[in-house]
């Protein structure tokens with residue numbers, strides 16, 4: 189009855205109209221209650237447009253609970269009045285429409301606009317943060333634009349919204365709260381561990397998180413300021429804010445310690461002509477997929493305060509700003525099948541096979557489905573039309589089935605009854621199902637991972653060799669590699685004297701790798717390269733890691749309550765393997781790391797989590813980024829080895845330059861990172877200069 193087109197749902201009759209009104213009201217209510225509606229923005233808008241079209245044709249059939257004309261679809265929106273309405277933005281979709289818009293704005297104010305601020309349109313929720321005498325006072329959602337909901341309870345978990353400003357001023361900062369891609373993936377991991385439903389997309393995640401009051405776990409979001417205005421007690425600041433160009437208001441806010449988009453790849457820039465604006469719009473559009481957070485367009489604002497004042501605002505949107513929309517990152521496609529894949533640790537994960545669909549420049553054919561309970565909860569069926577979300581480096585995901593597009597032909601999704609990899613039983617006692625054989629189920633994958641370049645780095649041990657070893661019964665876990673005998677290897681197909689000797693030598697070298705790599709080789713869930721380095725540097729020996737309880741583990745930077753508990757549980761499971769590694773003479777210490785004091789000793793509370801446990805190292809407290817080709821003493825180091833070096837020397841390695849970066853090591857052919865560091869005033873060092881700084885740590889972690 190209801191067919192979708194790109195622009196509006198087509199409602200054929202009164203029954204379809206009534207069903208659509210009900211669905212839209214339910215979605216609006218759910219969104220404003222929990223931030224988790226089954227409809228994404230675009231689908232909601234399409235439905236709302238369909239409803240409006242039907243009502244235009246049938247004015248006497250309009251239902252009382254129709255969302256048409258009601259802000260926030262008529263859902264409850266909160267009761268804290270905004271001092272100045274929080275408006276929306278009008279949209280343009282092309283260079284031509286943008287040109288028309290600027291011309292009409294310039295006609296209205298009677299002169300050309302001399303500067304345009306071109307900014308990312310952050311894909312989150314608008315909020316107002318009030319500060320009094322430099323102290324955080326209140327966080328309010330946009331609500332219906334006139335009044336919003338008080339969500340101050342959530343402010344402490346919002347990155348970029350300080351409790352204290354750097355000056356004792358009274359003002360309201362407005363901006364967007366969103367989940368960065370990393371916060372989204374992390375938030376979903378925590379939620380699913382707690383048996384909750386994963387967030388459909390980062391925006392829903394941010395909305396739900398802001399409103400949630402009694403969660404047993406903490407999920408972070410990020411604030412980006414895009415404006416500021418005075419409050420009744422602002423005093424002289426009111427005049428200043430009224431006269432400053434928009435771009436300077438943003439710098440002022442950033443100077444107070446509030447997070448803005450400055451320092452990101454899509455930082456606001458000023459453009460003087462329509463052509464310059466368009467060039468920046470194109471640049472932002474092409475950077476979109478690589479950004480660590482979601483944007484749904486570009487906002488262009490007349491920068492001079494006088495232009496804004498004279499242009500004024502309509503009831504819905506200001507006349508001095510416009511949103512240049514980018515294509516949606518959500519599309520509807522069909523769910524064709526569900527595959528069940530067994531991961532390295534024996535986890536059995538469902539994956540959706542989709543009718544390929546183009547989303548923001550890439551073709552999406554698969555999407556994650558998290559776990560079986562999630563499939564049941566969403567009542568997904570094979571053949572369903574599903575809303576798929578794909579943005580940045582987020583793994584494509586199914587947000588929800590589009591229920592009103594069901595034809596009745598859809599069929600239930602069958603769950604596996606035994607491990608799809610080895611046929612063993614399934615342990616379904618937790619949300620994530622697991623083969624009862626755990627890691628042994630995917631022995632080839634776990635051994636290959638352990639032997640990989642960033643772990644034990646055993647040259648000559650590719651997957652084919654590992655398969656031979658496993659199939660020949662020579663290896664039942666990666667500790668067995670260390671007790672392989674020459675005759676056993678020689679007996680394998682295509683293993684001559686030379687390759688055997690080379691492999692044995694490589695295994696010998698692997699035995700002396702630093703603890704961080706040995707620990708990483710264990711493949712404990714949630715501990716990749718950099719987390720393994722942090723753990724190894726903090727505890728210095730495997731004994732101490734294994735003996736640590738969840739509370740102690742949380743002293744390592746980046747390990748929260750959930751991860752700590754999961755790591756402790758997994759290490760208990762891995763104890764026999766670790767014992768075998770020790771017995772085989774594998775190194776279990778981290779060079780250069782000092783163990784933390786025993787619990788209960790005097791200095792314990794002051795211990796740092798950088799593995800130095802207090803002693804100052806050349807990079808202590810510094811965040812270091814490496815770019816370009818290394819030279820001199822650093823020439824042969826891979827990026828991973830450079831990061832290891834940075835961390836041995838007490839620093840934190842990062843891959844992107846921001847205002848929090850302390851140092852950029854820039855070799856030859858350093859590109860945009862160098863320019864960005866220079867723009868931000870970040871210190872830049874040549875590889876040779878850096879090698880001098882950390883010389884003492886060069887080679888410390890590498891055995892030979």
Ligand code: IVH
Nearest residue numbers: 275276277307308309310314364414487506
């Ligand atoms: S200025 C009075 N700047 O987009 C003008 N808004 O679709 C207020 N948004 O409600 C908005 N990024 O929540 C502005 N750089 C940006 C923005 C931005 C995202 C949101 C904002 C607004 C919505 C309109």
